[in-house]
Amino acid sequence: MGSQGFQTEKDDMESISRIYLSIYLSIYLSISVCSYLSIYISQSVHIYLSQSVHIYLSIYLSIYLSIYLSIYLSQSVNIYLSIYLSHLSIYLSIYLSIYLSLFISIYLSISVCSYLSIYLSIYLSIYLSISVCSYLSIYLSIYLSIYLILFISI
Incomplete structure (x- = not known):
């Protein structure tokens, strides 16, 4: 009887430690992956939208998406990192919109x-x-x- 009670406590401790480990890993991954993912998603959505939708709409949606991702990140990451990522994503979307507008105007001038x-x-x-x-x-x-x-x- 005593060894079964000890085994049950040991199993409970292992399951609790697994829960804590999974919570820790999810928080760590959300902090480290979320910033890279937001920049990558902003770029890929901007490039996809610029190819399939009107250029004005793609620029607007890219800036909106970067601001939305920055606000989302500010809820899960500390405030200084979210402000930095907000500026970075806005500059990135402006740079991409300028680059894509130049690229599209050059492409249209040729074709x-x-x-x-x-x-x-x-x-x-x-x-x-x-x-x-x-x-x-x-x-x-x-x-x-x-x-x-x-x-x-x-």
């Missing part, structure tokens, strides 16, 4: 008529001047105009 590409580059330059600093948008506008002039002259 579509030149009038549409000029209109799109002007539109993107105006949009970027509203959402990003004006110096960068002027630089991109000049760069796109020079590229389009060279492309049209060829």
Whole structure:
């Protein structure tokens, strides 16, 4: 009888230690994986949306998703890390939106008529001047105009 009671207590201790170990591992993995996963999901969703949906909607959804993931992370990770990830994800989404808008405008200038590409580059330059600093948008506008002039002259 005494050895069975000892065995039951030993089994209870093992199950409790397994529960604590699983809780510890889940918390550790949620802290370490969540930040990488949020950046990866933000990038992959942004790239997927830019290929299948209108470019304005993809930029908006990418920024919204990065802000949403930052808020979600702020509930599970400490506040300083979530603020850092929030800034990082917003900068990342702005960088990706600029890169994708340039890529799409260059792609359209090659594959579509030149009038549409000029209109799109002007539109993107105006949009970027509203959402990003004006110096960068002027630089991109000049760069796109020079590229389009060279492309049209060829």
